[in-house]
Amino acid sequence: MASITDCVVEGLKYPFNDIKKLLGCGVLFALMSVLSLGFSLKSFGIFKASVDVMEKTNSHFSALQFSQLPTGDIYITIAIAIISFIVALFIMGYQYDIVKFSIDKKQELPGFDDILGMFIKGVKYFIVTLAYNIIPILVLAAGIALLQDSSAILVIVFIAMILFIIAFFLLIMALNNMIAHDDIRKAFDFREIIGNIANLGRGKYIGIVIFTLIVYMIIMAATSFILSLLSMAFVAAISNQAVWVSAFIAIIEGLFIDSYGALFYNRVCGSIYRESIK
Amino acid sequence: MILDIYKDALEYSAQDWIKLVILGVMCLFSFLLIPAFLITGYNYRVINTAVHGIINGRDSLPEFDDLVSMFVDGIKVVIVEIAYLIVPMIIFLVFALISSQLTGAASSGLMIIGCLITFIVVVAACLMSQMALCHMAYNDGAFSKAFALSEIKKAIDEIGWFECIATYLGLIIITLVISIVVTAIIGLIFTAFGISGAALGADPSGVFVLGAFINSAVAMFIVGPYLSIFNARSIGLLYSMQA
Numbered sequence: 371m372a373s374i375t376d377c378v379v380e381g382l383k384y385p386f387n388d389i390k391k392l393l394g395c396g397v398l399f400a401l402m403s404v405l406s407l408g409f410s411l412k413s414f415g416i417f418k419a420s421v422d423v424m425e426k427t428n429s430h431f432s433a434l435q436f437s438q439l440p441t442g443d444i445y446i447t448i449a450i451a452i453i454s455f456i457v458a459l460f461i462m463g464y465q466y467d468i469v470k471f472s473i474d475k476k477q478e479l480p481g482f483d484d485i486l487g488m489f490i491k492g493v494k495y496f497i498v499t500l501a502y503n504i505i506p507i508l509v510l511a512a513g514i515a516l517l518q519d520s521s522a523i524l525v526i527v528f529i530a531m532i533l534f535i536i537a538f539f540l541l542i543m544a545l546n547n548m549i550a551h552d553d554i555r556k557a558f559d560f561r562e563i564i565g566n567i568a569n570l571g572r573g574k575y576i577g578i579v580i581f582t583l584i585v586y587m588i589i590m591a592a593t594s595f596i597l598s599l600l601s602m603a604f605v606a607a608i609s610n611q612a613v614w615v616s617a618f619i620a621i622i623e624g625l626f627i628d629s630y631g632a633l634f635y636n637r638v639c640g641s642i643y644r645e646s647i648k
Numbered sequence: 649m650i651l652d653i654y655k656d657a658l659e660y661s662a663q664d665w666i667k668l669v670i671l672g673v674m675c676l677f678s679f680l681l682i683p684a685f686l687i688t689g690y691n692y693r694v695i696n697t698a699v700h701g702i703i704n705g706r707d708s709l710p711e712f713d714d715l716v717s718m719f720v721d722g723i724k725v726v727i728v729e730i731a732y733l734i735v736p737m738i739i740f741l742v743f744a745l746i747s748s749q750l751t752g753a754a755s756s757g758l759m760i761i762g763c764l765i766t767f768i769v770v771v772a773a774c775l776m777s778q779m780a781l782c783h784m785a786y787n788d789g790a791f792s793k794a795f796a797l798s799e800i801k802k803a804i805d806e807i808g809w810f811e812c813i814a815t816y817l818g819l820i821i822i823t824l825v826i827s828i829v830v831t832a833i834i835g836l837i838f839t840a841f842g843i844s845g846a847a848l849g850a851d852p853s854g855v856f857v858l859g860a861f862i863n864s865a866v867a868m869f870i871v872g873p874y875l876s877i878f879n880a881r882s883i884g885l886l887y888s889m890q891a
Binding site for chain 2: 373374375376378379382383573574577581584585588589591592595596
């Protein structure tokens with residue numbers, strides 16, 4: 371391979387190998403975006419209702435009784451949150467399969483026949499992601515909870531940012547390492563992970579990850595610009611149906627764009643691992 | 649030698665006007681972001697053909713196939729150019745910051761010196777970034793080669809700094825002259841139409857609007873792509889001149 375950026379070219383082409391499976395993955399993402407749309411609508415409704423109650427009774431938010439709030443809406447919101455978490459686990463499981471196929475250099479896209487296996491893989495993917503991000507999250511939370519001084523908070527946020535970035539770069543290789551050996555303990559084998567990164571070259575590794583992110587962001591910016599033009603056209607044509615228009619746009623975005631982006635990104639991650647163990 | 653480069657590049661860019669129009673259509677849709685990177689990617693392909701070719705070497709214009717790799721190449725080109733232009737920007741900002749702290753003649757004097765230095769560095773950075781793109785293309789698109797400063801400097805040393813700067817300035821002059829002449833000719837033709845129409849008693853404003861429209865269309869679909877291919881080809885050939 372002449373240049374490491376050929377991985378990115380290959381990753382961009384990869385989702386077109388099997389449009390049906392791309393759309394299958396897109397259905398999951400579309401479900402996810404519709405759920406999150408419903409979640410934000412419902413939580414906005416709850417917020418509005420509680421502000422109404424606060425104005426009527428002239429009391430503070432913490433003094434409100436639970437029964438004063440729209441309880442039915444709160445249960446629906448919690449249910450939506452749980453369902454979208456489960457859908458997200460399935461999406462992560464599918465991403466796991468994509469990385470696996472990429473490491474194995476398979477050209478086809480993974481199928482959807484093993485639903486239970488996909489769920490278990492998703493749980494693994496989620497646990498590793500959470501484990502790597504837990505330190506910066508704790509630092510950030512502790513800093514905000516303990517320090518009320520504004521200047522010290524900035525320092526803490528800065529440190530947390532750096533920790534997040536370090537965790538992000540390690541996480542990619544950790545996930546790859548776990549998926550390649552199909553063993554969750556390998557995700558925390560720091561010697562092997564750092565060895566892999568050093569084998570590829572630290573600068574090269576950071577460069578290719580940043581380059582992939584830039585390509586990803588450009589594609590997302592371009593497509594979301596087109597989508598916003600499209601939604602403006604819809605809004606101009608159809609009046610008083612903003613919720614349906616945004617639901618429609620959310621479905622299109624999940625079906626084609628989010629799924630394409632996720633496939634692209636995970637394919638490139640797998641290719642990076644393949645390059646690093648050469 | 650320099651004139652040979654220009655002659656070859658002028659002929660090379662005029663080979664196929666359909667490709668120029670395709671580039672022009674991409675330029676029209678470049679507000680959608682992705683076509684803008686396709687244009688830079690196409691220029692990178694021109695450079696790639698030139699650095700592997702020779703002067704007067706019967707190369708043909710690159711095809712519009714494999715758009716995905718063209719897109720990725722375009723992003724690489726943009727990143728390299730931005731990275732090289734950051735240096736003069738930082739120099740300019742440093743001078744601006746220092747001079748804003750001073751007062752009176754010292755402030756303006758420092759700012760003038762700063763602008764001069766920035767200008768020189770901008771020219772050097774543009775030349776270096778173009779050479780860096782050539783060096784990257786020559787090494788099969790390896791991204792790290794675009795920032796291998798010592799190798800790029802060695803390549804420029806072998807060509808000769810004077811030749812490089814002369815070719816580069818010549819390119820700027822030729823680009824300006826061609827675009828000004830074409831615009832002026834179309835403008836003159838339509839001015840003549842308008843004046844003769846007005847002499848016959850017709851309203852000339854429509855003719856002038858049409859003239860301006862045709863002028864921008866020609867600039868976008870023919871002259872602009874032509875000049876960008878011309879520039880890329882010349883720089884690529886200049887790189888291939890090293891001993």
